[in-house]
Amino acid sequence: DAGVTQSPTHLIKTRGQHVTLRCSPISGHKSVSWYQQVLGQGPQFIFQYYEKEERGRGNFPDRFSARQFPNYSSELNVNALLLGDSALYLCASSGGTGIYGYTFGSGTRLTVV
Amino acid sequence: DQQVKQNSPSLSVQEGRISILNCDYTNSMxxxxxxxxxxxxxxxxxxxxxxxxxDKNEDGRFTVFLNKSAKHLSLHIVPSQPGDSAVYFCxxxxxxxxxxxxxxxxxxxxIKP
Known part of the structure; x- marks a missing residue:
């Protein structure tokens, strides 16, 4: 069975640009959560979506947005990129809402130059 | 304001011995x-x-201990194996x-051989 897949695995963007990160959950999982992990720190919660609705939002500026599609895949969008947005972006899927049964993808490494 | 703290960035343990990883928290909720x-x-x-x-949960070689009054938890790995070498997050x-x-x-x- 395929796990949580994220694309792309790495990308480099310039300050001010926009980026879209993608996540496909495990088959049957209806919840997707996004986390940002800056080097040397633990992951920080950005969003959780369940059944295409936003269920939780972390302390991130409005430049960060996300959505979930009918097939439960998800996109994370970041506008007006800053150098500080350079991080590993992790997607986790689970069968229901909440933090139980998370399975994480390998992440997308974003570098902003 | 770090609500969850892991004060040891790294820990080196001999193979076969016990590994103890510590975590402190500040939020009583x-x-x-x-x-x-x-x-x-x-x-x-x-x-x-x-x-x-x-105050305790065990799964094979892994045991987690929780001390609510001290707002402290620890993960014990016994015996430690080379495959346990990784970053551990609380x-x-x-x-x-x-x-x-x-x-x-x-x-x-x-984990050192």
Missing amino acids: FDYFLWYKKYPAEGPTFLISISSIK AASELGSNYQLIWGAGTKLI
Whole structure:
């Protein structure tokens, strides 16, 4: 069975640009959560979506947005990129809402130059 | 304001001995705690969890201890094996806010042969 897949695995963007990160959950999982992990720190919660609705939002500026599609895949969008947005972006899927049964993808490494 | 703290960035242990990883928290509203393991270029994988109504949970070689009065938890790995070399994250969930995890910065465990 395929796990949580994220694309792309790495990308480099310039300050001010926009980026879209993608996540496909495990088959049957209806919840997707996004986390940002800056080097040397633990992951920080950005969003959780369940059944295409936003269920939780972390302390991130409005430049960060996300959505979930009918097939439960998800996109994370970041506008007006800053150098500080350079991080590993992790997607986790689970069968229901909440933090139980998370399975994480390998992440997308974003570098902003 | 770090609500979950892992004060040891790294820990080196001899193969076969006990590894003890520590985690402190400040938020008394946390009611569920989890440990994750992360290898390079992979997403975090769930190891073991404990509810605040318990003080110990065991799963094979892994045991988590919770001391609520001290706001402290620890992960014991016995015996330590080379494959245990990874970064270990402590994470917590707040009562009534179960859509996000609050993470520590991680401890890199190195098992020496």
